[in-house]
Amino acid sequence: MGASTSRHRQCRPRQSPINIYTKKVRYDSSLKPLYIYYDPKSSQRLVNVGHCFNVEFEDTNDKSVVSDGPLVGYYRLRQCHFHWGASDKDGSEHVIDGLEYPAELHIVHWNAQKYPTFDEALEHPDGVAVIGVLLKIGETNPLIQSIIDSLDQVKEKNKECPFTQFDLSSLLPNDRNYWTYQGSLTTTPYLECVTWIIFQEAIPIDSDQLQHFRSLHCTSEAEDPAFILENHRAIQPIEARVVRSSFK
Numbered sequence: 001m002g003a004s005t006s007r008h009r010q011c012r013p014r015q016s017p018i019n020i021y022t023k024k025v026r027y028d029s030s031l032k033p034l035y036i037y038y039d040p041k042s043s044q045r046l047v048n049v050g051h052c053f054n055v056e057f058e059d060t061n062d063k064s065v066v067s068d069g070p071l072v073g074y075y076r077l078r079q080c081h082f083h084w085g086a087s088d089k090d091g092s093e094h095v096i097d098g099l100e101y102p103a104e105l106h107i108v109h110w111n112a113q114k115y116p117t118f119d120e121a122l123e124h125p126d127g128v129a130v131i132g133v134l135l136k137i138g139e140t141n142p143l144i145q146s147i148i149d150s151l152d153q154v155k156e157k158n159k160e161c162p163f164t165q166f167d168l169s170s171l172l173p174n175d176r177n178y179w180t181y182q183g184s185l186t187t188t189p190y191l192e193c194v195t196w197i198i199f200q201e202a203i204p205i206d207s208d209q210l211q212h213f214r215s216l217h218c219t220s221e222a223e224d225p226a227f228i229l230e231n232h233r234a235i236q237p238i239e240a241r242v243v244r245s246s247f248k
């Protein structure tokens, strides 16, 4: 059945982000703890991709990976980025019992054990694993400050600069409780290839740091400047899915 021939039957059954309604979450005792290892030597550069900025990592080897948890095999770290709002009152993509956080970190990995390239992995339901970390307004975050100190070198779209020795694992919350569900990319083309792993514990960022994100340009140097004021997608229907938790 083609997407165009029928509107009443869901043709995109696993879209992201979603509202995680904790009363409907199912604790799954078979979910293992996550194994996460990020080598600071894997970080390579910072790139303004127009709708956000990516910290990009070397993904031609298995030095930085996530495995276990809900995953089969290991997934290779490729990039991380943030989603934010025009003000501190919204900005996260995932929402918890209707509560929007001011921002959300996405750590993108791909199934290098099964697929030859990232682009190929995007075409498969088990191709990508994204760890989502919610951000709350709190004390200044020194790791995020190290990114902000380089943002003026990538102010315009398509600009990039070296960004090495970044210890991404220091951005992870201490508490590793997580929710997991099958979903999609939250930017076009919204491919349904993502196993989402969302930590229950939020990490802090201060309001001034968040303001720096909004000063990035979504335009290139040749265009009239416009800003990336916000880049978070609206929540999508959960359809027939159930969110599982690693904790009671």
Ligand SMILES: Cc1ccn(O)c(=O)c1
Residues within 6 Å of the ligand: 106, 108, 130, 185, 186, 187
């Ligand atoms: C691969 C990919 C692309 C965009 N976004 O937002 C993601 O979270 C993951």
Ligand SMILES: [Zn+2]
Residues within 6 Å of the ligand: 081, 082, 083, 106, 186
């Ligand atoms: Zn994202």
